Amino acid sequence: MKVKLIKNILEANDRISEENRRIFNQNKIFVINMMSAPGAGKTTLLEKTIYALKDKIRIGVIEGDIATTRDAEKIEATGVPVIQITTDGACHLDANMIRSVMDDLPLSEIDLLIIENVGNLVCPAEFKIGEDAKVMLLSATEGDDKPLKYPLMFSESSLLLINKTDLIPYTDFDISKVKKDSLSLNPGLDIIEISAKTGKGMEQWYGWLKERLPI
Amino acid sequence: MHELAIAESIIDALKEQVKGKITSIKLRIGEMSGVVPESLRFSFQIASEGTAAEGATLDIEHVPLTAMCNNCSETFHIQNYCFECKMCGGSNFNVISGRELMIEEVEVEDNNPPL
Numbered sequence: 001m002k003v004k005l006i007k008n009i010l011e012a013n014d015r016i017s018e019e020n021r022r023i024f025n026q027n028k029i030f031v032i033n034m035m036s037a038p039g040a041g042k043t044t045l046l047e048k049t050i051y052a053l054k055d056k057i058r059i060g061v062i063e064g065d066i067a068t069t070r071d072a073e074k075i076e077a078t079g080v081p082v083i084q085i086t087t088d089g090a091c092h093l094d095a096n097m098i099r100s101v102m103d104d105l106p107l108s109e110i111d112l113l114i115i116e117n118v119g120n121l122v123c124p125a126e127f128k129i130g131e132d133a134k135v136m137l138l139s140a141t142e143g144d145d146k147p148l149k150y151p152l153m154f155s156e157s158s159l160l161l162i163n164k165t166d167l168i169p170y171t172d173f174d175i176s177k178v179k180k181d182s183l184s185l186n187p188g189l190d191i192i193e194i195s196a197k198t199g200k201g202m203e204q205w206y207g208w209l210k211e212r213l214p215i
Numbered sequence: 216m217h218e219l220a221i222a223e224s225i226i227d228a229l230k231e232q233v234k235g236k237i238t239s240i241k242l243r244i245g246e247m248s249g250v251v252p253e254s255l256r257f258s259f260q261i262a263s264e265g266t267a268a269e270g271a272t273l274d275i276e277h278v279p280l281t282a283m284c285n286n287c288s289e290t291f292h293i294q295n296y297c298f299e300c301k302m303c304g305g306s307n308f309n310v311i312s313g314r315e316l317m318i319e320e321v322e323v324e325d326n327n328p329p330l
Contacts, residue, residue, distance in 0.1 A: 001323050003233060009224050009242075009316040092217055122249050123217035126316070151296045152249055184298045184306060 013127055016095035020102065020130025027107040029060075030213050031115065033093075033131035035153060037146075038119030040139040041163045043071045045196040046114060050078040053112075053206060057213060060110035062101060064093040064118045071116065081105055092123035098130055111213055121150040133158040133212070140164045140173040147181035155185045159192065159208060166195040218250060221316065222258040226266055228318060236324040237268040245315040246280040271321075280313030 008014065024031050036042050050059055061082040063072040072084035083101045085093060098115065105113070115131065117124040125134075136157040138146055141164055147154045154160065160182055162175060175193070182189055192208065194201035229237060244250050252275045263269045280293045286305035293313070299306055 001325050003321050003323055005232065005318050005320060007228055007232070007318045009221055009228060009318055012224060012227055090220065092220070094220065123220070126217060126249065127220075148296045152247055155247075181296075185296060187306070 010126065013095045016099050017128035017130045020095055020098050021132075023102065023107070024113065024130060024132075027110070029107065029110050029113050030209075031113045031131045031133075032209075033115050033117055033124070033129055033134045034137065035117045035121075035124045035134060035157070036119060036137035036139075037121050037142055040119070040137045040142065041196050042116050042119070042137055043074055045137060045161070045163065045194075046116060047074060047078060048196050048199075048202065049114075049206070049209075050075070050080055052202065053209070054078065054080055057210075058109055058111045060105050060107075060113045062093075062098065062105075062113065062115040064097075064116055066090070066118055081110070087118055091118055091120045092127050093117050093129055094127045095129050112209065121146065121153050125150075125152040125156045135159045135161065137161045137163055138178070140168045140171055140175070144172075144174045144177045144181075147178060147185060151185050154182045154189070157186065157189060159190045161205060162191065162193045163196055165193045165200060166198045218254040219258040219262060221250060222255060222262040225259065225318060226262055226268055229268060229321060230266070233267070233321055233323060235267065235326060237271045237321050238324055239272045239274055239322040240268065240318060241274045241276065241320040243276045243278050243315045243317040243319050245278045245313040247310075247313040248316050250316070252277070276319070278312050278315045280310070282308040282310045284308045 034042055059080045061075050061080060063075060063082060063084045064087060065071055066087055066089060069084050072082050075082040083104050085097050085101055134157045136153055179191055192201055192204050194205055256273050259273055281290060282293055283290045284300035284305050285307040287303040289300055289302040291301050
């Protein structure tokens with residue numbers, strides 16, 4: 001017997017994601033799903049951002065990591081509330097993982113929640129977790145072919161941060177190609193060039209965040 | 216790599232809606248979903264063990280990435296993620312297919328075959 005279904009495979013995840021989003025909205029929290037390849041500099045970016053903004057904005061962090069708690073320890077040292085999710089091998093966070101830890105955060109005391117996804121350019125793009133915006137971090141040392149190799153990630157993001165721009169002189173990284181390919185995939189994409197290490201472009205990134213905070 | 220999570224989602228979705236032993240599942244998977252069919256089949260074998268879908272075959276329809284140009288209304292297949300209209304060169308378009316992750320149909324063993 002054939003049964004017609006026409007059902008979105010990720011419907012259950014999308015439903016929980018909507019529920020997460022409703023809870024975050026009720027608490028007036030702007031939520032970022034931060035995605036990148038391993039080693040692009042997510043944790044360093046996060047540390048710098050927290051130290052620069054924590055006196056003005058109440059920040060919370062959810063750290064997704066496959067096995068270790070190293071990143072969460074670094075964030076904990078900044079003094080903001082942080083929850084670690086160890087995915088035990090899973091290559092992305094999903095909505096249910098966020099749902100199950102969110103009550104451990106002081107939600108009513110957070111304006112900006114940054115969820116650091118597992119380092120991976122494929123899987124996280126497919127799973128909504130309740131975010132307001134996806135922010136993708138690409139570092140210059142990864143190469144300029146990434147937008148066309150991982151198009152879903154670039155087409156789903158609201159903002160592309162190009163990191164480690166201080167290293168561009170030592171690489172073949174063609175930043176104009178990255179911008180052109182990314183905008184062709186996603187014409188509405190914002191792009192900011194930064195170096196979390198030297199501080200270049202960081203004010204612009206903070207400005208992007210502040211514009212979107214509900215306070 | 217996320218094929219295992221997708222295989223698990225398929226089984227969860229079917230648990231909610233389908234009663235009986237499942238023998239085949241028809242899927243529509245978009246070109247831009249990043250799902251590798253061989254990997255999904257392999258993951259599905261593992262994820263379906265001990266469930267009503269164990270041993271079911273996956274019939275995977277690959278849906279090409281297509282867009283419609285907002286300038287000249289031409290519909291075209293996007294190749295190599297080059298988002299440019301082949302007719303007029305425009306870059307303002309709507310993606311109309313290629314993002315699907317859908318279960319379309321399942322086949323269930325008939326418990327009461329006609330006499």
